[in-house]
Amino acid sequence: MTGDEACAEGALAAGCRFFGGYPITPATEIAEHMSKRLPEVGGTFIQMEDEIAAMASILGGAWAGQKSMTATSGPGFSLMMENIGLGVCTETPCVVVNVQRVGPSTGLPTMGAQADMMQARWGSHGDYRIIALAPMSAQEIFFQTITAFNLSERYRTPVFIMTDEIVGHMSEKVIIPPADRIITEWRPKPSGRKDRFLLYKPGKNGVAPMPAAGEGYNVHVTGLTHDEKGYPVMSVEAQEQMMDRLCRKIDDNLDDIIMTEAHHLDDAEVVLVSYGISARTSLAAMQQSRAMGMKVGFLRLITVWPFAQRQIAALAERVKALVTVEINLGQMHLEVTRAAAGKTPCHLVGHAGGTIISPDQVIATIKEVY
Amino acid sequence: MPATARNLTPKSPEHPLEDLIRSDRIPHIWCPGCGIGTAFSAALTAMKTSGLDLQKTCMVSGIGCSGRAAGYVKLDSFHTTHGRAIPFATGLKLGNPALNVVVFSGDGDLFAIGGNHFIHAARRNMDLTVICLNNLNYGMTGGQVAATTPFHARTTTTPSGNPDAPFNLPLLAWASGATYVARWTILHTRELTECIQKAILKNGFSFIEVLGPCPINYGRRNKEKSLQTLKMYQERTIIRNNPQMDDLDVDFTKQVVLGEFVDKDRPTCIENYDKTCRILE
Structure with missing residues (x-):
């Protein structure tokens, strides 16, 4: 199968059950494959009106309790940057695949490049940390998509797969192991009194447990600078505390995240x-x-x-x-x-x-x- | 205050919506004379009396004064990016169809930067209730021209008057496929509350436009004091159910039509997806 299809199968194996997408060469095949496969496994696919909406929808899907994903290429990645920032700020697990093509602008849509690497790091405004993986084959994109979901759930953050047109469109042999051989992680769930729950109070690895909407926690989720409760606080101190938390959950776990x-x-x-x-x-x-x-x-x-x-x-x-x-x-x-x-x-x-x-x-x- | 006087002070009565408000976040940011609070409490009253499972009910907002509503409601609440409340809400609903999702946001957020998302959610008949507080301008940023600002009205970015025509929002909603459309002003709280309740309980894409004053940023520049705006809401409006949709411009130099404009049924996005895309066992 192609790298794009292997990516979609990896997502399904990881437990992804919501995909909000928008067509773009050379990532379209991921959306196509998900549109066929998701309803077969009880998931939902939606083609949104643009990549801004696609990114917003997967954040919504994640807060509904689903593992969520979208896939795009450079021009769409640019449009997603706004809500990628919201995902980082609200600590929302999700996976974003960028099948890179030549830029800037529309560039060479059908030809590969690796020129969105700095955009992946710094594309959304403000300071933040991000996790991005780069697969080199169809087989690897299958496994890395699972890893990307696991990291996003473990660290409550958007995770990127920075692949490219060549890997995405290349057909190679892909071995899909039986489901019981695949390790899938889920975001830590809160316990204790719901009325005293703090949405952003970090647990052991610096990551706070995350409930889903409808579970009775009355969460408030905002892209404004917020305190541990999730409430907006307009102060330098609150900003420092929030940024410290956002950065430390990545910085303190580099050995776990960085694979070479x-x-x-x-x-x-x-x-x-x-x-x-x-x-x-x-x-x-x-x-x-x-x-x-x-x-x-x-x-x-x-x-x-x-x-x-x-x-x-x-x-x-x-x-x-x-x-x-x-x-x-x-x-x-x-x-x-x-x-x-x-x-x-x-x-x-x-x-x-x-x-x-x-x-x-x-x-x-x-x-x-x- | 002497101890005896303190003891004699009656305990202030509990707000009837206390259980739905994050009282630890009060006072709110809304200005004196602003219409958002009235529309907000109408929405909360409608939710409370609707009989919905409130644990399964969420509010999603965008950015702006009305966008702050999500920060004051004691439900699962999401204050998203500018214009993106509807696509976020779409993901929330599709991710868990058991949730009741209410979008509460402003005219600038929903119809300028978020306009594309509105028409597509209506086209799909996403099962959302969208409440738009229309105060005819961008209030949060100090009163700039919006996609709803009346022709010739003054704002900070149209100092000689707005050269553009505003949207007729109910017409837009209807043309895009919304299955429930109503418009009221904040003076018509009873009707507004009833319609919001109806909209929340209805399957499919429901849209309620609420006209509310923005005395500080819009009224001030257009020689409209708060009370004058309310007087206009009283004197220059007419209630007409099932009207001609192209007669629904907000133009207070003529009459502004209020009422319940659309109430029809068609399968929702999720119903259609389940029937069309899922393999039936």
């Missing part, structure tokens, strides 16, 4: 850093360089946000160069450079989008810096 994959890092002199479809380019480039006798390693970012700062900083201490491979003009490359903090030179192999990067391009850079 290390290839031949132990003896590496040059390390490639990549994610998503460009990780496949990088793997090939690493293998071919090793065959040529160059000690090249590869760090794959499975979680792209929060950024694997510590891993990069440690590598920067001991390698000759870091080479970021991504289909854009340098986005995660900026983060790698920042994390390397001048300890080692950082290079970019990237382009303006529309095609996959060839391993030859990466090898050419490796040879230059080796």
Whole structure:
């Protein structure tokens, strides 16, 4: 099946039962697949009037108690930013898939890119933390969609899957394990007296339990700065406390959230850093360089946000160069450079989008810096 | 105050809507002379007397003065982004069809930035009750022109008068497919409350427009004192059920028609989805 279909199947396996969508190339197949499959499993699909509404609807779906999702590409991702901020502020679990295509604006709708990476991090206004994953194959997008739901439920936050047109449209073998082999998590549920319940009072991992509408908690959910009860408070102190809570539930759990994959890092002199479809380019480039006798390693970012700062900083201490491979003009490359903090030179192999990067391009850079 | 006097002070009577109000959030932000409070209490009274399971009843608001309503109601309540109350409410209802979902918001929120969502929810016949407090301008931001501001009215962004025509909201709702449409002013609380109750109990997309004064930001710039606005509501309105839908412009230089304009039945979004998309066992 295609990456898009595998994504939809992963969502269903994770327990997603509400999808609010809007068609857009190259993400449409996710909506199409969900429209067929959701009613079969007792869920609901709705095609909304635009991506703004799609994003708003999945927040509503999440507060109704469902695992909810939407999928889009760059132009739609831009429209969703407003309510992504509401999701972050109100700590609403949901999954947003961005099957990236070439931008800016309408760009090249049918061609792949990885140029929304910084938008994923900073696209909605204000300070916040976000979790984003980047799958490199149809099989992986299936599993990562489940992981994305689990992280969103565990940390009560929107989670992104930052895939791309190439993974989304590529047909590959996907093995779907039996349901009892798939671990699915649910948001922590409150207990104790309903009239004393505090909607944003953090539990053990910094995350507050979350009831659904209709359960008798009389929750108040607002995008205004609010206190632990959820009530708006217009003060600098309340803002500080809320932001502290929002950031800490991610910052204090980086080891749990950040997933990377290390290839031949132990003896590496040059390390490639990549994610998503460009990780496949990088793997090939690493293998071919090793065959040529160059000690090249590869760090794959499975979680792209929060950024694997510590891993990069440690590598920067001991390698000759870091080479970021991504289909854009340098986005995660900026983060790698920042994390390397001048300890080692950082290079970019990237382009303006529309095609996959060839391993030859990466090898050419490796040879230059080796 | 001496102790004896304090003992003699009678305990202030409980507000009849006490159980539905977050009294720990009072005082509210609404200005003296504002119409929102009246419309809000009409909505709460209607909910209370409707016999609905209030634990399963939610209020969703957008942004603006009326959008603050969700913050004062002691129900599951959602204060969303500007214009997006309806799509949020759509997800809430589809996520759990057992919920009764009431959207309470203003004219700027629902019909300018949120206009597209309104017509599509009405087209789908989403089972929502949408109450719009129409005060003819953007009150929260200091009185700018809205999609409902009368032709030639002055606002801070139309200092020489509004060059544009306003929406006829009941006509828009009807044309989009709403199954229940009514309009009242805050002077007509009894009729308003009855219609809101009817709307809440009705399956499908219901829309109630409530005309309410905004003396501070709209009235002041249009030589309309609070009481004068209410007098207009009394003298220049006419109740006409089942009227011509294109006669429903809000133009107080003529007569403004109030009443119950649409009350019909068609399958709701969820009924249609279940019949069309679900595999029957």
